[in-house]
Amino acid sequence: MIEKITIEVLSRIRDVEAMYHRLVLLVGPSGSGKTRVLHEIERQAAAPRINVGLELSKRLLGLSREERQLNVASYFEDIVSEHCKEMGAQMVLLDNIEILFDSSLCVNVLPLLQRVSRNTTLVVAWPGYAKDGFLGYAEPGHSEYCRWSSSGLTIVQVG
Numbered sequence: 001m002i003e004k005i006t007i008e009v010l011s012r013i014r015d016v017e018a019m020y021h022r023l024v025l026l027v028g029p030s031g032s033g034k035t036r037v038l039h040e041i042e043r044q045a046a047a048p049r050i051n052v053g054l055e056l057s058k059r060l061l062g063l064s065r066e067e068r069q070l071n072v073a074s075y076f077e078d079i080v081s082e083h084c085k086e087m088g089a090q091m092v093l094l095d096n097i098e099i100l101f102d103s104s105l106c107v108n109v110l111p112l113l114q115r116v117s118r119n120t121t122l123v124v125a126w127p128g129y130a131k132d133g134f135l136g137y138a139e140p141g142h143s144e145y146c147r148w149s150s151s152g153l154t155i156v157q158v159g
Contacts, residue, residue: 002033005158006040012154013045013091013121022091023117025135025155027126032159034125038093041123045091048083053096055079065104072105073112080116091121098127101137101144110135110148130155 009024016022026034042049059075060068083092100109113124128137135155136147 002036002040005033005037005156006044009037009041009123009156010044012156013123016121016154019154021114021117022121023113023154024121024123025126025130025153026123026158027128027130027135027155028158029129030127034127034158035095037158038095038123038125042093046087047089047091047093047123048087049093049095050079050083051096052076052079052094053099056099068104069106072100072107076100076112077116080120080122084120091123094122094124097124101146103143109137109146130157 005026009026012024016024026037028034038049041047056072056076056079059079060072063071080092080094084090094113097109099105100107100112113122116122126135126137128135130136130150130153133150134147135150135153136145138145
């Protein structure tokens with residue numbers, strides 16, 4: 001199963017190379033194998049894998065709520081850029097992105113990922129769902145609930 005999904009993701013990476021947004025979303029619930037797929041892609045493509053929650057929380061730790069809101073997007077962009085430069089990579093793998101959905105940070109997650117993917121190919125473990133023409137995170141009524149049209153997005157379902 002993981003091998004089949006890995007092959008599909010690698011194929012999708014090639015597909016998005018010429019696109020405006022070079023973004024591949026690996027969508028599935030927690031425990032569905034997204035991280036294992038990213039590990040395999042990391043091994044095969046020599047692309048850095050970033051634990052977004054860990055890296056971003058380190059930078060936001062000493063800031064006030066307002067400072068976090070003002071800086072979260074630029075810190076995220078810096079993290080991606082630094083990993084690319086460090087590894088000489090044109091692609092990064094993003095795991096554990098849940099911090100970006102924290103309602104106190106006021107991040108519009110998908111547009112942020114799309115903006116960053118204009119300069120760097122991103123493969124993102126998306127901890128949510130893609131169904132009925134929408135990409136979402138959390139359930140209606142939850143403070144972190146959000147959804148976007150999935151039209152034009154490159155999505156690989158896991159689980």
